[in-house]
Amino acid sequence: MLNRLLAPLFVLASLGAQAQGTVYRCPGPPVLYTDALSSKEAHEKGCRTIEGTPITVVQSPRPRTGASASAPSAEARGAESRVEAGQQRVRDDERRRVLQTELHQAEERLANAQREFATGQERRGDERNYQKYLDRMAELKDNIGRYEADVQALKREIAKLPS
Known part of the structure; x- marks a missing residue:
């Protein structure tokens, strides 16, 4: 059965x-x-x-194609991507002008922050709490440091440009 x-x-x-x-x-x-x-x-x-x-099928990961593999090399691009000397000079002059404008503005911000710090040494009427005064002075010092770093960075960038 x-x-x-x-x-x-x-x-x-x-x-x-x-x-x-x-x-x-x-x-x-x-x-x-x-x-x-x-x-x-x-x-x-x-x-x-x-x-x-049971059979398990595991797919292998696809190979990555990096940017360097897909982008043509500098030799392959050759002369077609080169900029003429006159055009490059115009670009450099424009960049220098923009950086000098930014440098001038950064120097003005720095001078204003230093003036405000020098005149702000006294406590104001709204700073009855001493901590408020300390916070304001710390913020002014931080601003001065930041503006000085900006000025130095812009000067370095201008120095890198060809004369």
């Missing part, structure tokens, strides 16, 4: 295996798993069937 019940199950299982196809593991430097071979081809190549073993 048990054989009668199990027989249909074996028939269904074998039909399911045939529907999916037989998967072979073929030896070689890259081990190959395939279901595209006939049993004769698999036997000739020394492949074994895999039955009941």
Whole structure:
């Protein structure tokens, strides 16, 4: 009776295996798993069937294409990307003018901050709390330091430009 019940199950299982196809593991430097071979081809190549073993397929990550790989090299671009000397001089002059304007504005901000710091040494009427006075003076000192750093950075940038 048990054989009668199990027989249909074996028939269904074998039909399911045939529907999916037989998967072979073929030896070689890259081990190959395939279901595209006939049993004769698999036997000739020394492949074994895999039955009941789950197969996990892991996709390898795609290689990254960096900006340097896709961008043409400096030699490939050649003369077409070069700027004429006259045009470059105009660009440098424009950059120098913009930087000098920014430098002038930064120097004005620095002078104003230093004046405000010098005249702000006395406590104001709204600074009854001594901490408010300390906070204001610390902010003025920070502003002076920031403006001095701005002036120095702009001077360095101007010095880098060709004469």
